[in-house]
Amino acid sequence: MDHTEITRHFTRSDGTFLFARWGRPIVPIVFGVEDQTLSVIKGAFEAVVALTGHKMAETDPELGANCMVFFFREWEELLAVPDLDRLIPDLGSLVERLVAAGANQYRAFRFDKDGTIKAAFVFLRMDREMSEQPAETLALTQVVQVMLAWSDQAFSTRSPLALAGDATILRPEIAGLIRAAYDPVLPGAARDASHALRLFARMERAQ
Structure with missing residues (x-):
C-alpha cells in the first residue's frame, strides 16, 4: 500500500481529507443480539484494539458507553429507541433517507476538541445480505470501520x-x-x- x-x-x-483515531479508551455496548453473538463482537473489539496498542475501558466518564452498535430488522425501529434522537440529530429524516436508499448499515462519529474520535454509532439492518455473513466476519468488519474515521x-x-x-x-x-x-x-x-x-x-x- x-x-x-x-x-x-x-x-x-x-x-476533503480527514484522518482521526480514538483519543480515549473505547467502551462498546451492543444492542439487539444474543449473548453468543455479543461475545463474538467483544472478541473482535479486543483483537483490533490489541493490534493498535490502544485501550478499552468499562466506562467512559463523560458518556458511559462511547461506541454503540445497534442490530435491528427495519430502520423505523430506531425511532422507538429512547433518547436516540438526542445522540443522532435529525434522526427522523436520516431514517427516511436510509430507507429510501435501501441501506443496510450506517455509521456516525462524534469528535473531541482535538479532532480525535469521541464516540461512534453503528447501525446494522439485518437484511438477507447481512444475515448471511458469519458472525465473526460481520463483527470484525464493523470494528475495523470504527477504529478510524475512514473515507x-x-x-x-x-x-x-x-x-x-x-x-x-x-x-x-x-x-x-x-x-x-x-x-x-x-x-x-x-x-x-x-x-x-x-x-x-x-x-x-x-x-
Missing part, C-alpha cells in the same frame, strides 16, 4: 478482510495501516493529505 492508496482511504467523496469510499469496492484457510482475517496492509495510525508519535487527527506520507513511513518502518 503506497501513500496514494493510503490517502484514498481517508479522502471523502467531496474531496465513505474506503471499502466500497474491497473488503478490509481476507480469507486465510478457513479463517477470516484482516488484510495485512489494512492491519498495518491501522497499527501505523495509532503510533503515539503521530497526531490523533489530521486534515492535510500529507498525513498519508507519515502513515506510509510508519508502515514501511514496521516491515
Whole structure:
C-alpha cells in the first residue's frame, strides 16, 4: 500500500481529507443480539484494539458507553429507541433517507476538541445480505470501520478482510495501516493529505 492508496482511504467523496483515531479508551455496548453473538463482537473489539496498542475501558466518564452498535430488522425501529434522537440529530429524516436508499448499515462519529474520535454509532439492518455473513466476519468488519474515521469510499469496492484457510482475517496492509495510525508519535487527527506520507513511513518502518 503506497501513500496514494493510503490517502484514498481517508479522502471523502467531496474531496476533503480527514484522518482521526480514538483519543480515549473505547467502551462498546451492543444492542439487539444474543449473548453468543455479543461475545463474538467483544472478541473482535479486543483483537483490533490489541493490534493498535490502544485501550478499552468499562466506562467512559463523560458518556458511559462511547461506541454503540445497534442490530435491528427495519430502520423505523430506531425511532422507538429512547433518547436516540438526542445522540443522532435529525434522526427522523436520516431514517427516511436510509430507507429510501435501501441501506443496510450506517455509521456516525462524534469528535473531541482535538479532532480525535469521541464516540461512534453503528447501525446494522439485518437484511438477507447481512444475515448471511458469519458472525465473526460481520463483527470484525464493523470494528475495523470504527477504529478510524475512514473515507465513505474506503471499502466500497474491497473488503478490509481476507480469507486465510478457513479463517477470516484482516488484510495485512489494512492491519498495518491501522497499527501505523495509532503510533503515539503521530497526531490523533489530521486534515492535510500529507498525513498519508507519515502513515506510509510508519508502515514501511514496521516491515
